[in-house]
Amino acid sequence: MKGSLEEIDVQSAKDKLILSFRQLVIIKEFEKLTVAEICEKANVSRKTFYTHFKDKNDIIEQIVLHSISQPFKEMRMLYTLHDLPSTLLMEWLYQRIYEDKEFYANISSFTGQNSLQEFVLKHTTEMLETILESVDMSEVDKEYTVYFYAASHTLLLIKWICDGMIVSPKKMAGFYDKWTIPIWQDFSQNKKR
Structure with missing residues (x-):
């Protein structure tokens, strides 16, 4: 079955992280932006962040x-x-x-x-x-x-x-x-x- 519920949730977490990053980088200098802030805005855990991205x-x-x-x-x-x-x-x-x-x-x-x-x-x-x-x-x-x-x-x-x-x-x-x-x-x- 294509697109199981787990796959959809995982993808939506990744999308949330990208969207949160894009929104935050508009209002805050990239160098000062932290992974914790990105996770907080996306409402996902750091573990989830590192599942999708190195940094x-x-x-x-x-x-x-x-x-x-x-x-x-x-x-x-x-x-x-x-x-x-x-x-x-x-x-x-x-x-x-x-x-x-x-x-x-x-x-x-x-x-x-x-x-x-x-x-x-x-x-x-x-x-x-x-x-x-x-x-x-x-x-x-x-x-x-x-x-x-x-x-x-x-x-x-x-x-x-x-x-x-x-x-x-x-x-x-x-x-x-x-x-x-x-x-x-x-x-x-x-x-x-």
């Missing part, structure tokens, strides 16, 4: 994965299949972040280990590695190419968020299109036969 930073990664990275990968596949302009896809990404401006601004305030910046870099790197798997270039060239584009996009995204998203999502997508699309089109022409 409060893990919630950020789960949000990035499920709200941005996974949908972006799925949309990218559709855009590729239907040969749609990648500018629209990138605009969707920036618009999604823009619509949750306050949340992303508050979780971008710290850098380093387990930060939004680190998670975006990790997921962008994984996606770009997959894209370049079938491209005919040396492994070293792939590694450096992936790092260059993943790091530059991540840093630009974080700058945009920290600057208060003063550039529109459409213009950000335009930057991406102008600065990177011609190069990625060249890569796609060098697929292994």
Whole structure:
């Protein structure tokens, strides 16, 4: 039987924790936010928290994965299949972040280990590695190419968020299109036969 009562309760506890985290991070600095506060707001135990997350930073990664990275990968596949302009896809990404401006601004305030910046870099790197798997270039060239584009996009995204998203999502997508699309089109022409 799909979706037993126990599974539903477990999922709802995880959802409550994520929702509570999102609400609290809007009103309190991320660095000062405690697991105890998240649990109290969600009305769940610390044990339940640690069943789902390693720490409060893990919630950020789960949000990035499920709200941005996974949908972006799925949309990218559709855009590729239907040969749609990648500018629209990138605009969707920036618009999604823009619509949750306050949340992303508050979780971008710290850098380093387990930060939004680190998670975006990790997921962008994984996606770009997959894209370049079938491209005919040396492994070293792939590694450096992936790092260059993943790091530059991540840093630009974080700058945009920290600057208060003063550039529109459409213009950000335009930057991406102008600065990177011609190069990625060249890569796609060098697929292994």
